[in-house]
Amino acid sequence: MGKHLDSGELLDLLLHAPDDLLQEKLEYVHPADILQLIHDEEADPRELLSRLSEEQIADIIDEEEEEDKYELLKLFPSIRQEQIVDEMSSDELADLIGSIENEGEAKALLDKMSQENREDVGQLLSYDPDTAGGIMATEFITIYDNKTVQSTLKYLREIADEVENAYSLYVTDRQDHLRGTLDLKDIVTSSLETPIMEVMNPHVLSVPVEMDQEEVIALFDKYSAVELPVVNGDNQIVGIITVDDAMDVMREEATEDIHYMGGVAGEEKVDGSLGESLKSRLPWLLVNLLTAFLASSVVGLFQETIGKVVLLATIMPIVTGMGGNAGTQSMTLIVRGIALGELDRDNALRVFAKECGVGVFTGLVIGVIVAVASALVGGNPVLGLVTGCAMLLNMAVATATGYVVPVVLKKLHVDPALASAVFVTTATDVMGFFFFLGLATLFLPLLL
Amino acid sequence: MGKHLDSGELLDLLLHAPDDLLQEKLEYVHPADILQLIHDEEADPRELLSRLSEEQIADIIDEEEEEDKYELLKLFPSIRQEQIVDEMSSDELADLIGSIENEGEAKALLDKMSQENREDVGQLLSYDPDTAGGIMATEFITIYDNKTVQSTLKYLREIADEVENAYSLYVTDRQDHLRGTLDLKDIVTSSLETPIMEVMNPHVLSVPVEMDQEEVIALFDKYSAVELPVVNGDNQIVGIITVDDAMDVMREEATEDIHYMGGVAGEEKVDGSLGESLKSRLPWLLVNLLTAFLASSVVGLFQETIGKVVLLATIMPIVTGMGGNAGTQSMTLIVRGIALGELDRDNALRVFAKECGVGVFTGLVIGVIVAVASALVGGNPVLGLVTGCAMLLNMAVATATGYVVPVVLKKLHVDPALASAVFVTTATDVMGFFFFLGLATLFLPLLL
Numbered sequence: 001m002g003k004h005l006d007s008g009e010l011l012d013l014l015l016h017a018p019d020d021l022l023q024e025k026l027e028y029v030h031p032a033d034i035l036q037l038i039h040d041e042e043a044d045p046r047e048l049l050s051r052l053s054e055e056q057i058a059d060i061i062d063e064e065e066e067e068d069k070y071e072l073l074k075l076f077p078s079i080r081q082e083q084i085v086d087e088m089s090s091d092e093l094a095d096l097i098g099s100i101e102n103e104g105e106a107k108a109l110l111d112k113m114s115q116e117n118r119e120d121v122g123q124l125l126s127y128d129p130d131t132a133g134g135i136m137a138t139e140f141i142t143i144y145d146n147k148t149v150q151s152t153l154k155y156l157r158e159i160a161d162e163v164e165n166a167y168s169l170y171v172t173d174r175q176d177h178l179r180g181t182l183d184l185k186d187i188v189t190s191s192l193e194t195p196i197m198e199v200m201n202p203h204v205l206s207v208p209v210e211m212d213q214e215e216v217i218a219l220f221d222k223y224s225a226v227e228l229p230v231v232n233g234d235n236q237i238v239g240i241i242t243v244d245d246a247m248d249v250m251r252e253e254a255t256e257d258i259h260y261m262g263g264v265a266g267e268e269k270v271d272g273s274l275g276e277s278l279k280s281r282l283p284w285l286l287v288n289l290l291t292a293f294l295a296s297s298v299v300g301l302f303q304e305t306i307g308k309v310v311l312l313a314t315i316m317p318i319v320t321g322m323g324g325n326a327g328t329q330s331m332t333l334i335v336r337g338i339a340l341g342e343l344d345r346d347n348a349l350r351v352f353a354k355e356c357g358v359g360v361f362t363g364l365v366i367g368v369i370v371a372v373a374s375a376l377v378g379g380n381p382v383l384g385l386v387t388g389c390a391m392l393l394n395m396a397v398a399t400a401t402g403y404v405v406p407v408v409l410k411k412l413h414v415d416p417a418l419a420s421a422v423f424v425t426t427a428t429d430v431m432g433f434f435f436f437l438g439l440a441t442l443f444l445p446l447l448l
Numbered sequence: 449m450g451k452h453l454d455s456g457e458l459l460d461l462l463l464h465a466p467d468d469l470l471q472e473k474l475e476y477v478h479p480a481d482i483l484q485l486i487h488d489e490e491a492d493p494r495e496l497l498s499r500l501s502e503e504q505i506a507d508i509i510d511e512e513e514e515e516d517k518y519e520l521l522k523l524f525p526s527i528r529q530e531q532i533v534d535e536m537s538s539d540e541l542a543d544l545i546g547s548i549e550n551e552g553e554a555k556a557l558l559d560k561m562s563q564e565n566r567e568d569v570g571q572l573l574s575y576d577p578d579t580a581g582g583i584m585a586t587e588f589i590t591i592y593d594n595k596t597v598q599s600t601l602k603y604l605r606e607i608a609d610e611v612e613n614a615y616s617l618y619v620t621d622r623q624d625h626l627r628g629t630l631d632l633k634d635i636v637t638s639s640l641e642t643p644i645m646e647v648m649n650p651h652v653l654s655v656p657v658e659m660d661q662e663e664v665i666a667l668f669d670k671y672s673a674v675e676l677p678v679v680n681g682d683n684q685i686v687g688i689i690t691v692d693d694a695m696d697v698m699r700e701e702a703t704e705d706i707h708y709m710g711g712v713a714g715e716e717k718v719d720g721s722l723g724e725s726l727k728s729r730l731p732w733l734l735v736n737l738l739t740a741f742l743a744s745s746v747v748g749l750f751q752e753t754i755g756k757v758v759l760l761a762t763i764m765p766i767v768t769g770m771g772g773n774a775g776t777q778s779m780t781l782i783v784r785g786i787a788l789g790e791l792d793r794d795n796a797l798r799v800f801a802k803e804c805g806v807g808v809f810t811g812l813v814i815g816v817i818v819a820v821a822s823a824l825v826g827g828n829p830v831l832g833l834v835t836g837c838a839m840l841l842n843m844a845v846a847t848a849t850g851y852v853v854p855v856v857l858k859k860l861h862v863d864p865a866l867a868s869a870v871f872v873t874t875a876t877d878v879m880g881f882f883f884f885l886g887l888a889t890l891f892l893p894l895l896l
Contacts, residue, residue: 028650028651029651030653030670030671032671032672041794156633156637157639166633167615167674184633184636187636188604188636189604189608190605203453205478221692221699223478226615226674243691243692247694247695250695250698251788258702262709262776263780270784270785270791271795271799273802278810282813285770285773285814289817289818292766292769292770295765295769296763296765297762303758303762306761307758310751310754313747313758313764314748316765317743317764317768317881318744320765321736322737322740325736326733329712329732331710332706332712333710336706337719340703342717343718346489350719351719354719354720354721354722355725358725358729361722362726362729362733365730429765
């Protein structure tokens with residue numbers, strides 16, 4: 001009887017406890033906690049892991065981030081590696097193989113696997129990693145459709161080890177066609193002689209192996225599912241996706257969108273190398289540089305006007321900057337709304353009208369403030385009028401652009417998070433300079 | 449035997465199927481699918497729901513977004529409302545009550561509840577909505593610690609209805625102190641005479657009722673948990689949090705961060721009203737306006753220089769804009785890294801050094817391009833040198849600021865996603881103008 005072990009207790013247990021106590025206690029220790037100790041570098045990982053079984057080490061590798069799994073495995077001599085690999089599930093092995101950059105090492109690891117695992121891994125690696133097939137596990141329990149509750153219970157006790165991580169059982173015919181699902185709770189609440197066909201749910205929600213992972217997440221979300229079966233074109237079950245994998249994908253997708261909107265690669269890591277960061281960011285900066293040249297060339301068109309009224313150069317960054325802010329606000333809302341499926345045919349027109357309304361209204365408020373300020377600084381009411389009108393125009397265009405750009409990108413099958421920001425800020429810069437300096441040129445005689 | 453119903457089949461079923469067929473089929477229809485039909489407005493919701501039981505309607509309301517739950521309930525006459533409310537769980541009722549803006553209506557709904565539900569709801573509403581207590585459910589199954597597998601199985605069959613949504617059973621002593629957890633799989637794989645104490649997991653990972661919801665999500669993530677028990681200060685179980693609630697919170701937190709970084713309120717909805725949008729965005733725009741005035745005043749300091757070399761006005765937005773982009777890149781990576789717990793004491797210094805390195809290196813690349821371009825346009829190599837140096841300086845400062853701002857905000861217990869962008873872009877604007885126009889003023893004689 002005891003509470004969850006804290007990290008000090010766990011460290012002590014792993015390093016100093018007698019073998020029998022260690023194994024008894026470890027039954028209730030989550031591998032993520034041992035992995036945490038390794039990450040915290042409280043002790044040499046070799047020493048921490050030395051007394052664990054191959055199965056326990058496999059579970060810990062299972063918890064590790066994909067790019068560091070192989071580092072953990074490499075702590076052990078080749079024979080032990082083979083034993084650990086034997087304990088790993090085929091989808092974990094596929095991840096592990098996929099994470100090894102050196103082809104020779106990947107090949108060597110494949111050779112350490114059993115024939116069956118090697119085939120499974122080959123099959124899994126053939127799926128696109130962003131699809132159901134790429135994230136599914138291939139360990140699941142099937143029950144033939146002619147069983148009863150009693151014979152199923154007997155079977156489950158026989159394969160108790162495998163049941164460990166199972167939430168649902170899958171009922172199939174002899175050709176592996178998925179006929180229904182069976183929850184453990186259906187079994188424990190039914191009398192022993194009941195046929196499985198009567199307690200199973202025959203209306204199975206399953207996922208085709210090629211479904212995009214974002215769609216899979218949406219299904220988990222919509223149905224509050226804990227586990228979904230993956231089927232091939234013949235409705236044969238080929239894998240399962242569990243909710244913890246779905247959560248991982250959800251977090252990855254959110255990170256990717258946030259990164260894209262900030263102009264960094266989806267997979268860039270906070271503690272990555274300088275080289276990785278440059279590879280992630282320089283391309284974006286170069287694209288942005290092109291758009292900056294474009295905006296700057298608009299200013300160049302009006303150089304003569306600026307030469308006559310230098311104060312314009314002081315005011316113009318306000319007009320473009322505020323337009324950029326308003327456009328980014330709209331774009332952020334729309335990009336996230338598209339990702340969450342909240343923007344659809346039914347509300348599209350209403351949302352567009354609302355965004356335009358926001359642009360006009362905020363443009364009026366900010367426009368008046370900026371107009372008054374610049375009229376006072378320049379000592380000229382016409383300058384105020386020019387600034388205010390340019391501000392209003394640019395903010396109205398900004399929110400409309402913030403709506404249109406991600407919607408059009410989505411239609412073109414480009415991820416809206418990826419490219420919207422560049423287009424929106426280019427538009428607000430170009431338009432902002434054009435409205436402001438254009439109006440100033442038009443009213444130039446009144447500004448001198 | 450059949451596959452998941454499509455929406456056309458479901459619509460037909462709800463509107464036209466005979467009663468007995470309807471109820472038989474509905475056993476396997478997910479309430480989210482019926483809710484989808486209502487959202488798609490294929491038919492009058494009153495008609496769609498008319499033949500469903502109170503329990504089925506309660507399940508559908510359960511699936512609805514918080515702000516629209518009450519709209520659904522209001523479709524029904526007062527007496528039916530009372531029956532539906534009777535079928536809802538206390539945490540759902542708390543959400544429902546919390547979503548009603550009109551105090552009189554909330555009071556009237558409370559009066560429709562049973563005494564027990566009213567007390568539970570009152571208790572739940574007393575927890576901060578962003579804590580474990582605010583997101584937990586209060587329906588869970590407890591087993592006393594003196595039972596056996598057989599008596600537990602018998603008990604589960606008696607309360608089969610309640611078991612429907614249970615994944616774990618909670619073993620307590622007579623005073624409700626949490627002693628262990630029991631998975632259904634532990635029961636189905638143990639012989640009938642085994643004492644519960646022997647099959648339960650005594651090392652329970654539990655969550656204090658006041659824990660922040662972000663920490664709760666991190667635990668779900670770390671331990672791949674499907675359900676976590678919530679305990680009070682006396683280790684008495686008061687609720688459970690399930691992984692689907694955790695996924696909802698995870699999505700909400702990601703949306704909040706994305707919105708904050710784009711300068712809109714966390715809770716703004718894509719299809720919200722104009723008024724809500726203005727309330728969400730105008731404050732941000734006003735804050736940004738202040739910083740725009742600040743940046744503009746730096747330009748004002750150098751008006752004389754611009755008056756002499758007007759080309760400077762054309763080039764200066766490139767220097768500030770590219771600095772802004774580089775700063776936003778660093779900030780995005782750091783803000784997300786902090787949210788995911790990937791930035792810690794151990795790697796902080798290394799990450800900071802890397803960000804500075806990125807700033808210097810990208811500053812060199814972009815600086816050289818911009819220098820050559822402006823030297824050519826201006827026909828003056830000194831102008832190129834001034835532009836290039838300002839660009840390099842600003843980008844180096846930008847990435848350093850992109851690191852420092854969110855880290856400092858985090859230390860001050862301000863959400864880094866909320867305020868980082870304003871500080872970073874203000875810094876890159878102010879510094880960009882200052883470096884570029886300052887250097888130009890210094891070398892003015894060579895630029896004329």
